[in-house]
Amino acid sequence: MTGLPANDDRPSGPVSLPRAPALAPGLRQAAWMDGEGEIALLDHATAAERLREQPPIVCHARSIARRLGQDAIPAYDVLELFAFVRPARVVTPTPRGLAAALGLPRPDDLEAAAVTVQRAAAALLQELAARNDRDAAPIAWRMARGGWRWGPHVLAALGVDNDGDGPPRQGVGMKAWDRLGEWSEHAPEPPPGNQPVEPDEARTRLAELLGPNAEARPQQADYASAVTQAFQPRDTPDAPNLVLAEAGTGVGKTLGYIAPASVWSDKNAGPVWMATYTRNLQTQLDGELDRLYPEPREKRRKVVVRKGRENYLCLLNLEEAVNTLNVSSRDAVAVGLMARWTAATRDGDLVGGDFPGWLPDLVGRARTLGLADRRGECIFSACPHYKKCFIEGAVRRARRADLVVANHALVMIQAAMGQGDDGRLPQRYVFDEGHHVFDAADSAFSAHLSGREARELRRWLLGAERGGGRSGGRVRGLERRLDGLMGEDEATANALQDTLKAAALLPAEGWHQRIQRSAGEGACERFLQAVREQVYARVNRPNDPYSLEAELRPPTDALVHAAGELDGKLENLLTPMQRLLKALRQRLDDESDQLDSDTRRRIEATCRSLDQRGVTQVQAWRQMLSAIREGETPEAFVDWLMVERTGGQDIDVGFHRHWVDPTIPFAENVARPAQGMVVTSATLRDGSADPEANWRAAEMRTGADHLIGDAYRVEVPSPFDYAANTRVYVVRDVRKDDMDQVAAAYRELFLAAHGGALGLFTAITRLRAVHQRIGGPLEDAGLPLFAQHVDGLNVATLVDIFRAEEDACLLGTDAVRDGVDVPGRSLRCIVFDRVPWPRPDIRHKARREHFGGRKYDDMITRLRLKQAYGRLVRRADDHGVFVLLDPMFPSRLEGAFPEGVEVTRCGLADAVAGVRGFLGGPTGR
Incomplete structure (x- = not known):
């Protein structure tokens, strides 16, 4: 041609x-x-x-x-x-x-x-x-x-x-930081007021946001009115006004809660923190706020997007990358592109926003995402770029903003530390994607004594060490962060040196190879070695390519001995860290009338970091080790040992502790101190047949069970006609364990839909097996196929491609299921390889016993099916088909689908014909 x-x-x-x-x-x-x-x-x-x-x-x-x-x-x-x-x-x-x-x-x-x-x-x-x-x-x-x-x-x-x-x-060339403006300090903001938001005020604000020509959406106005309950002053200490609001797809819940939140902020001169679970929704929410503040300068003043420090470019890291470039360095390509982006970016956000998610794939992670402050090594006001720092600027703007768009993880971690951006925790929250509150809390309030975590603490304390790897030269240790902060006090200097000396107990470079050879050096490596040996001794399939886990009880004699040795060494590390922390705080007190503002801020920030990254973490580790020595795990927790594996290779070893019910610390640290909180989602309830049990599931997963008083329940149904616009098929004649049959089913269903199809899998190996078998036939039909864990692209980029290419097909696991928002014809068919039962690991076993046995399994599975099905119809004119390739799908799970949607159990041929007929063939509807 x-x-x-x-x-x-x-x-x-x-x-x-x-x-x-x-x-x-x-x-x-x-x-x-x-x-x-x-x-x-x-x-x-x-x-x-x-x-x-x-x-x-x-x-x-x-x-x-x-x-x-x-x-x-x-x-x-x-x-x-x-x-x-x-x-x-x-x-x-x-x-x-x-x-x-x-x-x-x-x-x-x-x-x-x-x-x-x-x-x-x-x-x-x-x-x-x-x-x-x-x-x-x-x-x-x-x-x-x-x-x-x-x-x-x-x-x-x-x-x-x-x-x-x-x-x-x-x-300025590579010195992109010279193009950036400085943030400015302001006097502390007074506490917000407590004037309530009336339902009529929320409806009026919503109408203003929608504009005079918007179509009438009574469900959205009802929703905005109902969630004003969270914006009333509370009457009882430790009893926030909690609203659990399930709003079906199409209600418009985002603008529905922006309306009362913005009214409350206007009336009370305080911020409302709106948190999402996924970056995708965080970006969408930020975009929706253009309606409220169409003028960019006003929006920048009123709205701030907040993420953890590890999400932002560190300008000092960029400067050090620029200064260490040789004339012919191959890193010059990555650093040059990062310099170009730095001069143009809105806010320095490396994980979302205006950063191209595909760039690390092209030029490497070390000189792109690796330029973030991922190890808590910030030197704060000692940094020459402190006044231009993206993170510090966002923190200061958030103190004066009306609306802060955050994520679940940041909100929970700040609350756990008892420290908001201005030293005060927010008083009003909205948690969108509220069905993920349980999972976010599970992550935020857990503890891990693992090789990776212990190695990171060593790096944080000691900084770059000889032989510390390619990126080690940029790592700043505690001594550098304390430079100029200790004054002339000899006791403070001694506490620092004792801390650094004791930190040598933590794993050094090459720890993983040593413990695999049973040659661990030092107390921590010997403990990890004992953990690994117990896991491999207890698991049934030690050659399984996936991560391996074993129960802690009963521990081997080697593990008990190693735990005792490590506990003693950690005490030797904890004691000087506590002395150092006390000395720094004492200097803040003794020299309060002499310290300049920058020095005071540096000391305060260093104290927070030392407390959180050092003292608190080591204390948690010692509590965990005591459970090994004493033979008893506290009732509220579940402990287990794990060897984390990727591609059949060990990558980490550790001792894990999670709350059995992580909404307990969520309720204690986040909800209880707040005046009001909205937890909202299209899938808060699990779809069980009993309406009261439906709400009980929502209360159990959001922490409402652990708060004083009852939650205010809001249910606003979707305006969409799901019965007319969707079809659900359960295929009965495809063997789940025969990957040739499974792949053939995916191929024929995707061809029948003529693309626009999302394939969901419960295991990566099954995904790869199907991809290998169907890619060629789909390409011959003009249908591009993309796949998580195959194409090497991050999930956000894959979803962007899938959204942009109307006839493309995408294969993915649960991360794709939760992160897809694709309105229109680009997503018109979903095929699930089998019922997504919870993985029967040790953590799930403990929760299953605590929350009700089989009913808990059913609840989790219905919620997953509801989330997957909910991807199909995002607009009133969307049509879609949901197919489950599992003849063992029990009828009690059908509540995952909206009322009126018929579940058809049939053979593959009938399902293919149904997909082709309903979607209208290649031309679609």
Whole structure:
């Protein structure tokens, strides 16, 4: 096949497009367009052979390498060029995504995709040539010296001599922090008032948000009115006004709770914290607030998106990465792209927002996500970038904001520490995706004495050590963070040195290899070695590729002995840490009239970190170790031992402790101190036949059981006609253990729906087996197939691709089930491989006994099915089919589906015919 003539694809003027072929692979074939514009379809082996001879222009080189069965391929990746030319701009990382972003024709086959990647490169270089971007040239020069293939062509577009002796001296170049403004301090905010929000006020505000031309949605107004109960002053100490609000899909609950929350903030001059579980909803919620504050400057002042520190770029880490670059360093490509993004980003958020989630796949995690403060090593006001710090700026803006968009984890961790952004905990909360409160609390209030956790504490205390790995040089230890804070007190200095000396008990580099050889060094490694030995001795299938776990009781003699030894060593670490913490706090008191504000803030921040990362963690570990020595776990907890594995390889070893009911600490630390709280979701109740049991499930999973007084229950049904717009099939004649049969079922159902299909799996091995069998036939039918754990892309990127490509198919596990929000035809069929029963691990066993046996299993499973089914219909005109490939699906779980939706039990042939008939074949409805 002949594509457009090569000369037609090459821009005129200063832009120099590489004379390289273009490559676009599918699952079976690849389109190769040579330098003269001739296009051929090749098998993967031939394409791999050709690209060794000449690097092609591609879109997402790493995923292409996987498709071609290569570890890596030499290529001009147009996504790298996009990240350079349009930093902090989002694009779906496919040829179709590039075409949509750049205004190019949409490619509908592999040949057109190959043309598109070349045209996209030309368009980006032309765009760069047309702009006066003073910072681009010095960055591109450094990247070119580091081996960036696009470097000479970018420099040509910028009018810079690539053969010059040194970098162009213009702009700030790599020093992107010089472009950033500083945040400012303000006087502390007074406590918020307690004026109530009346139902009519919420309805009025909602009408303002919707505008005069909005269609009438009485359910949404009823919802907004009902949740005002959480915005009344409470009458009894420790008894918040708790609203449990289940609002079906289509009600519009987001604007429904924004309305009363914004009214309360206006009336009381205080913030309402609105928390979500997924990053996707956090981004959506931020977007919805454009209705409330359409003017960007006002919105920036009134609304703040808050995440944990580990989600944001650390400017000091970026500066150190820039300063340690050699002229020819290969890291220059990653650091250069990060510098471009830093100068353009809205808020420095590396996990969502305007950061391209596919960039770490292309240039590596170490110089992208690894530039975040992931180890709590911040030196606060001692940092030269403190006044420009993204995190500190967000914290200060949140103190004065009306609405804070946070996530469950941050809210719970701050509450557990008893420390909000301004030293006070929020008084009003909204927890959206409230069905995940239980899981979020389970994570936030657990403790793990593992090799990974202990190694991180060592790094936090000691900083970079010789032989500490490639990224070790950037790690700042406790001594550096305390520089200039200890004054002249010798006792403080001694406490620091004693702490650092005692920290040597924690695992050092190479700990994992040593314990596998039974050669652990020091008390902590010997304990981990004993844990690993007990797990391998007790499990039934030690060669299982998945993580292994064993009950703690009865512990082996070796484990009891190692626990006692480690407890004594941890006491030697805890004592000087407590002395150091006391000394620092004493300095705050003794020199309160002499310390400047920055020093005081540094000491306070260091005390918080030392208390939380050091003292509290070691105390928790010692409590856990005492359970081994004394032979008794506290009744509220469940303990177990685990060897964490990936791909059949051990990656961590540890002793785990979780609350049997994690809503107990959630109620104690988050809900009880608050004045009011809304917990809302489309799936708060589990769908059991008994209405009261339905609400009891919601109260059990949200902590309402542990609060004074009754929760205010709100139920607002969906306006959608699920019975007319969806079909549910349970396939009875596909054997779950025969992967050929399972794969054939997926293939035929996906073909019947003509794409727009989501395949959900209860195990990664089953997902991979199906992907291997159905990818080729779907591609032959023109249906792209993407898969979690196969394509190597993060879930958010996979969902973005799936959303953008109407006839694509996506395979995933529970992370995809919970993270998908795809309205329209892009999602019209869901196929679940089997009933998603809870995994029967030790933690679940304890909870099953505590919460009611089989009824607990049924509740969890109905909730999972409700969540999966709920992905189908996101708008009134959506239609979809839900298929479960499990003949053992019990009728008592049918309550997971809305009332009126008929569950049809049939053979695969009838289900395929039903899907094809209901969705109307390839053209759809």
